[in-house]
Amino acid sequence: MSSPVRNLWSTTRDRVRSQLWPLPVAAVIIAAVVGVLLPHLDATVDASVPSWLGGILFGGDADAARSVLGAVSSSLITVTSLTFSLTVVTLQLASSQFSPRLLRTFTSDIFVQATLGLFLATFTFSLTVLRSVRNGSDGQIAFVPRISVTTSFVLAVGSVIGLVVFLAHLARQIRVETMLRDVHRDATATVDAVLDFLNRRELRSDIPAIPDRAEPVLADTSGFVTGLDHDAILSAAVDADAVVIIQTHPGSSVVQGTPLGRAWSPDGVLGASAWDRLQERVAHCVSLGYERTAAQDVGYGLRQLTDVANKALSPGINDPTTAVHALAHISALLCELGDRDLGPVVLRDPEGKVRAVLQQPDLAELVDSALTQPRRYGAGDPAVMSRLFDLLGELAWRFPTSQHPVVSSQLSRLRATVDAQNFDTVQMHQLEAKAALVEDLLANPTKKKDYPN
Incomplete structure (x- = not known):
């Protein structure tokens, strides 16, 4: 799949799946269409329905059919209102107790969307079928769509079962452990999708230095x-005979009129009209939104996990156990990132000339963004400090030797934070022992087998 199509698909898919309304609305439309067509099928096949099937289908008269359909439609709209209320309460709890950025993860839950869709579809179908029931008054021919009424009954029973399962699912989803698992899973999926795609490009190969004559792309x-259209950026650079370096990456914020990157002509000549076209085309290749999304942002999952840890360490929440659990997921995700190539992406024209360079957040930046705030807000809790030392040990174990300076820098900062606290002697000795293990592992990578698991 080409880059433009892939970028459009990933961005659109993420935008749609994070909304509660698309699947329920689609279910309502389908239910309305089926509610119109199925009574016509009833009228066509009613006389030829086998006796054994006729005993299963609805057998009442028109008044009974209206009562069943009315009861189903009225009860389902009440159940739907209750479900929406429970969903809103859950969203409020997730936002206030854990992090506002977890709302995207919850609203992306296909089970919640499907349950709402089932309830609304049952209501719409029953109400639509109700229009076709006739009791023979006013010269009309009596008609009871037995298959349709039976279908409505089956949907109502399915909705009752769905409500029970939804409540059980909701109780499980509001647990912080489940939310952390889902964030970690989504973040891993983003890392796999984005970096597997980027690693098919050339990474860190002959990155040109930015000359003084380079002009900012605003x-x-x-x-x-939220996304970069790689092929469109390359095409714009080739058409203008220029080199473009995009210094922003998915997840970073930009302000109108400030630089996205730099561009220049290799031969030093780039006319005003050519520059204007290049500026316009490159700016359109950078997708911007009002919030970060997981479509191409490899650091978004880390941001969510870090926010949960920060919220748990706030005085109003004071839940260090949740912070420790979040740090465990942060460690696992950072270890996965340590196995990947996070270098800049170099795009070349058919002749092999470098035409565009797309910067990415490096491992040091991701580690720093994930650990700085929990280290600061959890400085007074020995359990949090202990887990941070364990996290650095896990990174030292998994990171290649070339990335050990990243861990060493974080270790020095963590030690300074611990030294500034008023822990008792036993706690200080325990933390120093953990720091010494990490330091020894960094100094002697071959001793990994001696590091405690």
């Missing part, structure tokens, strides 16, 4: 970078 609007 953003045409403000927001968060």
